[in-house]
Amino acid sequence: MNEETIRLLLQKIKQQDLSIEEGVERLKILPFEDLGFAKVDYHRNLRQGFAEVIYCAGKTAEQVVAIAEKLSAQGGGNILATRATPEVYAAVLERIPDAEYHSLARTIMIRRGKQEKIGNILVLSAGTSDLPVAEEAAITAEMMGNHVERVYDTGVAGIHRLLSQTEKLRYARVIIVVAGMEGALASVVGGLVDRPVIAVPTSVGYGASFGGLAALLAMLNSCASGVSVVNIDNGFGAGYQASLINHLGEN
Structure with a gap:
């Protein structure tokens, strides 16, 4: 979890959008969360400057959706999924409406935060x-x-x-x-x-x-x-x- 995510978490607690108990539950999953089929690395952005990238080949649509939702909920910046089929994108789009798809590159893009280049x-x-x-x-x-x-x-x-x-x-x-x-x-x-x-x-x-x-x-x-x-x-x-x-x- 990066500094921006921690700041937003504390802000939500202060604004009572998130209870102390809910905040503690969020902290429990640092630095990763075990989904059984995957251990979602929430500290990747902090260590390497970009969130964990989802490699879709070999994963089911349900697995990709679950990982993407977890990463999106953390608010740690842009999310990228590679080697994604249109079927996988359709499943992601149902749960994350602002997800984008590039059919030629086979990538799913979920843009979060400032888009500075x-x-x-x-x-x-x-x-x-x-x-x-x-x-x-x-x-x-x-x-x-x-x-x-x-x-x-x-x-x-x-x-x-x-x-x-x-x-x-x-x-x-x-x-x-x-x-x-x-x-x-x-x-x-x-x-x-x-x-x-x-x-x-x-x-x-x-x-x-x-x-x-x-x-x-x-x-x-x-x-x-x-x-x-x-x-x-x-x-x-x-x-x-x-x-x-x-x-x-x-x-």
């Missing part, structure tokens, strides 16, 4: 087929309080498309590069800028791409300095890491 994170995609992963990265970063710009379809097959974005490349504080196939875009971008580049290999490609393994290995073996790599299709991880870098020195 700092710095500048640039998300590049090599091709249109990489957009689901790129949007997952962009939305993750936005929900964590970052200004995000998107430049899509800038793959090396038409390098002039990337070179026309030179000003945006130099203005960005962190760059996320999302690419499948042979994953060459990350190395090209890494050779053009003096900014951290986070490479995201995607599973886009024909048979010899091995579901993104070819792009992953190419990015790991990049000769460009300053390129780091997350797992295949892990747009969320890239957005989270970019946010941590972008916020350095801001707090």
Whole structure:
């Protein structure tokens, strides 16, 4: 529970919206609450700067709803759920009417508190087929309080498309590069800028791409300095890491 949540809790007690007994019950569940199927971590925001993110794949709609409701009730800032189906979103929407859904990124967003955005994170995609992963990265970063710009379809097959974005490349504080196939875009971008580049290999490609393994290995073996790599299709991880870098020195 962060300082803002504690302040609101004490305020409610003072205003008699919440009794002393109810306040004590709230305090009992610190720092997490055991739901049986999940232990909801209410201190994640305090420790890491953002609330626990719900990974929906493998969970039932009822489980996702229960976790989302608990996090929402704590008032600890924005809530993000990844890899969510429309069916899961429909179940969440019934209980949390202001929940939003991004079908391409498969994310559920519940906005809480001030929506301030700092710095500048640039998300590049090599091709249109990489957009689901790129949007997952962009939305993750936005929900964590970052200004995000998107430049899509800038793959090396038409390098002039990337070179026309030179000003945006130099203005960005962190760059996320999302690419499948042979994953060459990350190395090209890494050779053009003096900014951290986070490479995201995607599973886009024909048979010899091995579901993104070819792009992953190419990015790991990049000769460009300053390129780091997350797992295949892990747009969320890239957005989270970019946010941590972008916020350095801001707090």
